[in-house]
Amino acid sequence: MKMDGLEGFVAAETVLSDVDGERGRLIIRGMTLDQIAGRKSYEEVLALLLQGLVDVPQETAALREALGRARRALAAHLPAIDEALAALAPADALRALIARLPDGEDVQTALRLLAAPAVFTPALMRLREGKRPIEPDESLGHAADMLRMMNATPPNAAQAAALDAYLVTVCDHGLNASTFAARVVASTGSGLTSAVVAGLGALKGPLHGGAPGPVLDMLDAVGRPQDAASWVEQALAGGQRLMGFGHRIYRVRDPRADALRTALDRLAQVGAVDEKRLRLAEAVEAAALAALRRRKPQRRLETNVEFYTALLLEALGIPRSAFTCIFAAGRVGGWIAHAREQRLSGRLIRPQSTYLGPLP
Numbered sequence: 315m316k317m318d319g320l321e322g323f324v325a326a327e328t329v330l331s332d333v334d335g336e337r338g339r340l341i342i343r344g345m346t347l348d349q350i351a352g353r354k355s356y357e358e359v360l361a362l363l364l365q366g367l368v369d370v371p372q373e374t375a376a377l378r379e380a381l382g383r384a385r386r387a388l389a390a391h392l393p394a395i396d397e398a399l400a401a402l403a404p405a406d407a408l409r410a411l412i413a414r415l416p417d418g419e420d421v422q423t424a425l426r427l428l429a430a431p432a433v434f435t436p437a438l439m440r441l442r443e444g445k446r447p448i449e450p451d452e453s454l455g456h457a458a459d460m461l462r463m464m465n466a467t468p469p470n471a472a473q474a475a476a477l478d479a480y481l482v483t484v485c486d487h488g489l490n491a492s493t494f495a496a497r498v499v500a501s502t503g504s505g506l507t508s509a510v511v512a513g514l515g516a517l518k519g520p521l522h523g524g525a526p527g528p529v530l531d532m533l534d535a536v537g538r539p540q541d542a543a544s545w546v547e548q549a550l551a552g553g554q555r556l557m558g559f560g561h562r563i564y565r566v567r568d569p570r571a572d573a574l575r576t577a578l579d580r581l582a583q584v585g586a587v588d589e590k591r592l593r594l595a596e597a598v599e600a601a602a603l604a605a606l607r608r609r610k611p612q613r614r615l616e617t618n619v620e621f622y623t624a625l626l627l628e629a630l631g632i633p634r635s636a637f638t639c640i641f642a643a644g645r646v647g648g649w650i651a652h653a654r655e656q657r658l659s660g661r662l663i664r665p666q667s668t669y670l671g672p673l674p
Contacts, residue, residue: 325489325494326489328489328652330648338567347483347570348572351483351570351576352576352577355374356456356457356478357374357455358374359482360377360381360485361374361377363647363651364424364650367651367655368421368651369421378456379452381428382451382456383452384422385452386449388429388450391433392433392447400441404435404639405639406518408639408642409518412511415507417504418505418507419505423506424506427506428650431639431640431642431646432459434639435460435643437463439633448466457477458474458477458478461473464632469630472580473581473586475580476577476578476581476586476629480627481644482644483573483574483619484619484641485647486647487570487645487648491521491522492512492513492514492515492516493513493648493652495515496509496513496653497652498512500654500657501659501663506654509650509653513642513649517641517645523641526620526638526641529621529624530624531557533594533624536594536597539594543601550606550609558599558617559602560615560616568618570619571616571617574625578622578625578626581630599621603617623641627640
């Protein structure tokens, strides 16, 4: 039986997450996304994901402190970021920095890996701008400290809550490409660092986690709300893909898009969003959905997580070149949980292939 991209093939059993593409529902450890995004902190959701898999503290304050100490410990690696490393694409530089960390499966390895994207990403972005990295503040929450290290000033409560909601929203999403890569590596008996490096290598591909930045490129190209419909029609007529629309699994609206739109609206309520940018995005979204329904009535192509990811991260002052790394800062919790779940199963992932070459 031919299965392009393993479509519909069940490769693992998991207690971690379930993606229901027909109903547009994402479940994380027994809770729907709308029950946790914007309601539970990233630290709380990490404890939920890792429960029974990694011996992290289950009490939120204790895990927050442990994660803060892990961020602080990683500051020792910042002086080793040389010009050549900082000049790489951010996701490539992040992958190299994480690969330097010790490989293992203990709780300290897990905490270091959870902290790594949050510490290394702001440092890399500041070095690319000719600025000195800012060391972590272990007294802050994970999301708040990431923004402080990125923008050099402590975020307000709304900004910290918005990034926190984003990290929760993207923490896990079934057996996606990067999570499957992490599980394959873990199944060989290799450590968590190797699994996370594999996950990041898959995530940075433009068909997986590398798409939010181009959403902003699209908005820049449209320019004005009144030009949205004509631009979309021309793009589709020329065979272009509209970034931020459609998903491999979801046949209805991506629930993560709604979670991030809610976070963006809360930012807008405190004046932390460019209103003109938001109006432009709304016009492009409406034009794109209308055009896609006319052109492809047999297939529902709805707004996906990438569209509002781009708007939210832009509003938080995060450069678009860092978007994939910020995605990794949220998804690393899922990678670690899946890697441990796979490792504890004791089963090597070893699918077969159908040979199509010449016979002897």
